Amino acid sequence: MAMEHKAFLYRDIDDFLSVTVPYLKDGLANDQSVIAVVPEPRLTALRDVFAGPGQPIAFVDSAEFYRHPVRTLRDYQHVVKQSAPRRVCALAEPVWQGWDERQTLEWIRYESLINVVFASSGARALCPYDTGTLPPRVVAEAKRTHPLLLSSEHEGLNHEYVDPVTVGTACDRGPRTGRPRDAxxxxxxxxxxxxxxxxxxxxxxxxxxxxxxxxxxxxxxxxxxxxxxxxxxxxxxxxxxxxxxxxxxxxxxxxxxxxxxxxxxxxxxxxxxxxxxxxxxxxxxxxxxxxxxxxxxxxxxxxxxxxxxxxxxxx
Known part of the structure; x- marks a missing residue:
């Protein structure tokens, strides 16, 4: 079963909740393995909506989960394998603050690789992007790395999507910085x-x-x-x-x-x-x-x- 990988461009917390809450409820209604990896304060806002005993959603702070692209890929693979044969429904908001240019490129590559690593997993992934706080470059890259897009202007196939080979090649194309004289x-x-x-x-x-x-x-x-x-x-x-x-x-x-x-x-x-x-x-x-x-x-x-x-x- 093919994966669904969708970028969600939102404006504020109300916009965020109006889409993510129904998305998570739909995953629960379809007996999917539901995980929400979201930064604060949105993580707490979601917890409050779904508060109650026996809540089957796994809530994870993005600041803890998104530290290293390859390890994050490995950890999501573990989630998919542990959940089988159930389909994974993931709300996955990456962390984009605090990275330098080199690290940002690796996280862009990571979002692109998701499409290949989990291509036949049947997983669903909704990736929120805060257009009010994120740099325009990050929002633009979200459109290049997600086959599906949900925004105030568009919902459905993303015509700006670029294949992972092209994205990865671009990540490696930058000039190599020199070594210091005291190396x-x-x-x-x-x-x-x-x-x-x-x-x-x-x-x-x-x-x-x-x-x-x-x-x-x-x-x-x-x-x-x-x-x-x-x-x-x-x-x-x-x-x-x-x-x-x-x-x-x-x-x-x-x-x-x-x-x-x-x-x-x-x-x-x-x-x-x-x-x-x-x-x-x-x-x-x-x-x-x-x-x-x-x-x-x-x-x-x-x-x-x-x-x-x-x-x-x-x-």
Whole structure:
């Protein structure tokens, strides 16, 4: 059964409730597995409407659920699998505040990937967007990433929808920012990456990463370096530096990596570890942000981990 993925553009709390309350009631009436992932204060407003004993709706604060695009995809997959054979009815309002440009691009990619990851799940997803507070760019991207649209001007098929491959390619097309002059460098060569792991671990600790995120950065850097040695073109190298609150580690080689045509590669777990993309999926779970860019000067994978992340990164 095909998925229904609809963007809902609303103006205020009354407009929000006028659509979301009937939507959730319809899910309950059809014996669907109903989940509402919404930020405050709208979460409390919905709870008040559906207050009562034995309420079957799962209410979740978006601020807790929408922290990391790949982990959020994984968590929604878990919801769908746990609910089977019942159909999932999700009210899913992403968090768009507090992200920089790079993170915003990853959440745009996430909304687009939903259409592929859950294409045959039969799930229903209504994604509210507050047109009164969100930047116009975010609202415009909502129209590009949802096949269906509900607004004061339109209801039904969304003619501005763009396929996930095109969206993902655009997310990776931006110019690569340079490294600072004080970035520390380590050449990457040989099958034994013990020196690399020690190098990254020591610098991560020096830059103030807590133990768990530092260990995850070491594991992610090791995976990317091993892939560069196996599939890239020498010479390969690693750079590490601090960028504000982030510790950044970049691994590069002289090869020109071409992204696979499947937009899911590296964003969901392959069925087996032998399939392409398993390592990249693990890397994306381990760190806060992965940026991959290739050009005439080689292929570079940049890993960023925040020193103040409240949730330890991990698979």
């Amino acid at each position: 520390e460098y380590l050449p990457v060569a040989g099958a034994d990456l013990h020196v690399l792991r020690a190098f990254v671990g020591e610098r991560a600790a020096r830059h103030g990463l807590p133990k768990r995120p530092a260990q995850n950065l070491v594991t992610a850097a090791n995976e990317v370096a091993a892939n560069a040695l196996q599939h890239g073109t020498p010479p390969a190298g690693l750079w590490i530096w601090r960028d504000g609150d982030d510790v950044v580690c970049e691994i590069g080689d002289n090869g020109f990596w071409r992204p696979p045509p499947n937009p899911l590669t590296g964003f969901i777990p392959p069925e087996t570890a032998l399939q392409r993309g398993f390592g990249l999926w693990t890397v994306r779970l381990l760190v806060d942000l992965v940026e991959i860019q290739a050009g005439w000067d080689g292929t570079f994978v940049r890993l960023s981990v925040s020193r103040s992340a409240s949730e330890p990164a991990g698979a």
